[in-house]
Amino acid sequence: MMDFGTLFDMLEERGSRTVVHLDRPFDADPDGGLRHPIASLAALVRELAGMLAAAGATPGDRVAIVKENHWDGALLACAATRIGAVPALLSGALPPETMRTLVHRLEPALVVGMPDQLRALGDLSALRAIDLTGTTPGAIVADDLRGHDAPPPHRRHDDAPLAINHTSGTTGVPKLVVHSTTTLIRRIADFEALPMPVLTAHRGDVVASAISFVHGRAITWTASAFRHQPREVLIVTDPDPARALPMLERHRPSMVEALPSTYVRWQREETTAFRNTRLFISTFDAIHPSTVRGYLRDSARRFPVWLQGWGQTETGPLTLRLMTRRALARPSRRHPTTRHLGWPVPFQTRLRVVDPKTLSPVRRGRPGLIQARTGARCLGYLGEEHRWAAKTDGAWFHTGDIGVRDRLGGLRLLDREVDAAPGLSCMEIEDLVDERLPAVQECVLLTSPDAPPVPVLVTTDGTVDAHAWAAAVADLPRLAAPVVVAAADVPRTGTGKVRRMELRARIGGLTAPVGTGRWT
Numbered sequence: 001m002m003d004f005g006t007l008f009d010m011l012e013e014r015g016s017r018t019v020v021h022l023d024r025p026f027d028a029d030p031d032g033g034l035r036h037p038i039a040s041l042a043a044l045v046r047e048l049a050g051m052l053a054a055a056g057a058t059p060g061d062r063v064a065i066v067k068e069n070h071w072d073g074a075l076l077a078c079a080a081t082r083i084g085a086v087p088a089l090l091s092g093a094l095p096p097e098t099m100r101t102l103v104h105r106l107e108p109a110l111v112v113g114m115p116d117q118l119r120a121l122g123d124l125s126a127l128r129a130i131d132l133t134g135t136t137p138g139a140i141v142a143d144d145l146r147g148h149d150a151p152p153p154h155r156r157h158d159d160a161p162l163a164i165n166h167t168s169g170t171t172g173v174p175k176l177v178v179h180s181t182t183t184l185i186r187r188i189a190d191f192e193a194l195p196m197p198v199l200t201a202h203r204g205d206v207v208a209s210a211i212s213f214v215h216g217r218a219i220t221w222t223a224s225a226f227r228h229q230p231r232e233v234l235i236v237t238d239p240d241p242a243r244a245l246p247m248l249e250r251h252r253p254s255m256v257e258a259l260p261s262t263y264v265r266w267q268r269e270e271t272t273a274f275r276n277t278r279l280f281i282s283t284f285d286a287i288h289p290s291t292v293r294g295y296l297r298d299s300a301r302r303f304p305v306w307l308q309g310w311g312q313t314e315t316g317p318l319t320l321r322l323m324t325r326r327a328l329a330r331p332s333r334r335h336p337t338t339r340h341l342g343w344p345v346p347f348q349t350r351l352r353v354v355d356p357k358t359l360s361p362v363r364r365g366r367p368g369l370i371q372a373r374t375g376a377r378c379l380g381y382l383g384e385e386h387r388w389a390a391k392t393d394g395a396w397f398h399t400g401d402i403g404v405r406d407r408l409g410g411l412r413l414l415d416r417e418v419d420a421a422p423g424l425s426c427m428e429i430e431d432l433v434d435e436r437l438p439a440v441q442e443c444v445l446l447t448s449p450d451a452p453p454v455p456v457l458v459t460t461d462g463t464v465d466a467h468a469w470a471a472a473v474a475d476l477p478r479l480a481a482p483v484v485v486a487a488a489d490v491p492r493t494g495t496g497k498v499r500r501m502e503l504r505a506r507i508g509g510l511t512a513p514v515g516t517g518r519w520t
Contacts, residue, residue, distance in 0.1 A: 004185055004223055005082030006153050008042035011226055018226060020233045023247050026072040027114055027132050048079035049150035055130055055140060059084025059154050061109035066090040066117045071235045074218045076112060077163055084154030088164035089214035091494035096120035098173055105176060105383040158182045164382060165216040167313045168493040176382040177313045179216060187376035188316040189223035198305055201228040201255055208253035210236035210262050212495045216313050217283060241269045248273035257281035261496025263291050275300040283309040284495045286427055288434040289338045293328040310341040315397060316376040318349050319411055339428060341411045349374045353405050359393060367414055370403045371396040391519060400519035418515040419500060421447040424477040436472040444498050447514045455482040456507060458490060483507055
């Protein structure tokens with residue numbers, strides 16, 4: 001069976017010819033260049049494992065990895081698991097206070113980071129830290145630890161902790177989610193590595209990934225995508241179109257996975273980067289129908305497909321839906337097609353919708369709180385056992401989302417429970433505004449219990465035409481007057497999700513949201 005810590009050793013032994021192209025050198029290997037065959041990656045993981053061991057990390061220790069977004073976060077996780085340690089990947093985009101809170105909760109034996117993030121942690125005297133690229137006071141310089149041999153690979157029990165990732169943190173301090181080899185690798189990565197029509201990469205494919213590489217998806221993607229041995233893998237760390245699109249245009253990926261917010265940024269540019277793309281994949285957040293429609297239209301492949309996955313850090317993917325050009329024809333009804341999330345992952349997941357007050361199942365067609373049952377459910381929240389207990393109902397997990405199951409078992413997502421309001425779906429209205437007003441780059445609806453929802457708009461010119469707005473929302477539930485803000489004024493997580501609570505505070509004049517937030 002595949003072990004995450006020795007993944008690249010295994011690929012090297014099998015003669016994999018996959019070549020990885022980077023948009024910038026690894027932070028953990030700044031002199032290594034932009035092109036890495038499998039043998040180079042296997043050697044780098046072994047070198048990093050030797051570095052961590054030389055710094056004192058031992059089996060069972062937690063190793064906090066806190067740095068700017070790059071795939072070497074996953075390689076450092078490989079190295080840590082190879083020596084039996086438990087990597088905890090933290091986004092370098094976290095606010096300093098949040099970063100300090102999570103590191104305190106982790107109680108790591110070792111912190112691996114970059115100067116900006118290590119300085120944000122404050123006094124390092126109580127921590128053992130490695131600075132990958134600088135000389136932060138109180139930290140060990142990474143170059144001083146290179147050249148040590150890696151210890152023999154350490155095998156852990158499949159149900160023991162393997163890795164720790166954090167949730168997005170849209171409503172406050174993120175939760176630290178503990179996963180095992182069983183939940184991350186056996187249940188998710190091994191399933192994704194199965195040969196499946198349309199979804200499986202072939203040896204001639206060029207696979208591009210532009211995600212947050214500190215989240216659990218980076219581990220499962222790394223553990224599955226490389227086993228298909230595609231010809232090339234493209235790592236995009238910076239979503240800025242000026243940096244990302246030239247690389248994608250050179251290599252013309254046939255499969256692309258990116259954050260929804262990244263797809264939106266790229267959509268505004270003239271590019272031929274996706275002419276050869278046969279499969280687009282989106283996870284992490286909701287995506288607008290117009291975005292999916294645009295990419296499928298621009299592909300020159302005969303039958304391009306969009307795979308929309310919905311899930312959570314705690315559970316992995318829960319539903320999957322394949323969308324085609326025909327499925328994304330401009331909707332004639334109120335419910336945009338991307339709010340239909342498809343069906344539970346076969347052989348992996350069960351879903352049910354319950355009344356939020358009684359937790360009793362509701363009939364098909366009635367909205368309620370979505371619960372999930374899956375073998376990929378995490379082991380719990382580190383340091384917040386009470387919060388984990390509140391999220392579970394026996395084998396069922398409270399997702400905190402409100403949705404509806406149709407008569408065929410498909411799932412339509414309405415809202416996060418904390419954002420929900422009676423008689424409307426914020427997500428639906430946000431999609432409809434996107435469809436009807438192309439000048440609006442983004443619409444975020446903020447609810448209040450005693451007033452109409454407030455639409456917060458990001459527009460191309462900083463204004464919104466009053467007549468066009470009135471016409472666009474005439475058939476929708478009553479809304480407050482829109483508030484127009486700059487894109488930079490919309491606070492986001494490392495995965496591009498809007499921090500709605502923080503946005504509420506910035507807008508001002510809003511009372512608490514309608515939802516209870518009990519399952520956030």
